[in-house]
Amino acid sequence: xxxxxxxxxxxxxxxxxxxxLFVVFDPSTIGSDPRRDAAELARRIITPxxxxxxxxxxxxxxxxxxxxxxxxxxxxGYVAPGRKSGEIHPEFAVRYVMPDPAERAALKLFADSVLxx
Numbered sequence: 189x190x191x192x193x194x195x196x197x198x199x200x201x202x203x204x205x206x207x208x209l210f211v212v213f214d215p216s217t218i219g220s221d222p223r224r225d226a227a228e229l230a231r232r233i234i235t236p237x238x239x240x241x242x243x244x245x246x247x248x249x250x251x252x253x254x255x256x257x258x259x260x261x262x263x264x265g266y267v268a269p270g271r272k273s274g275e276i277h278p279e280f281a282v283r284y285v286m287p288d289p290a291e292r293a294a295l296k297l298f299a300d301s302v303l304x305x
Contacts, residue, residue, distance in 0.1 A: 207265075210258035218255070225251070225259035227302035230295040233263060233285060242280040257281040266294050 189209040195201040207222070215221045232248070233239040240248070246256050257280065264272045264282040268291070273283040287295060299305075 207258050207261040211262070214255075214258065220255050222258040222262060223302050225255060226262035227299040229259050229263050230266075230299040231303075234287065234292045234295050234299075239285060239287070242283045246280075253279055260285075263295065266298065267291050 189206050189212070191204045191206065192200045193202040211222045229245060232245060242256070242260060246253065249256070260280065260282045264285050267285045267287050271287065272285040277283055
């Protein structure tokens with residue numbers, strides 16, 4: 189659920205949590221469910237022709253970044269490299285996703301299964 193990086197003289201210098209850690213712990217620790225949040229994001233992303241950027245989604249949802257990033261990482265897992273941002277950003281784990289039609293269909297199935305529709 190996390191990756192560690194070592195450095196000379198430091199067996200564990202950096203701990204990088206994987207999104208699965210947030211999926212397991214967030215419901216009981218901060219009261220949000222990254223899978224449900226990702227399903228809501230997926231619906232917002234697949235609806236328009238041009239999916240909104242992370243900053244617009246965050247503003248519309250009125251979530252904090254800590255809640256937004258795990259959900260966006262789950263959504264990004266459905267989108268192939270080249271159609272999602274990969275650069276490091278100080279605020280967002282993923283700044284945008286541009287799903288193709290097959291990825292949109294997969295995101296819709298995911299959202300429907302999680303949200304029960």
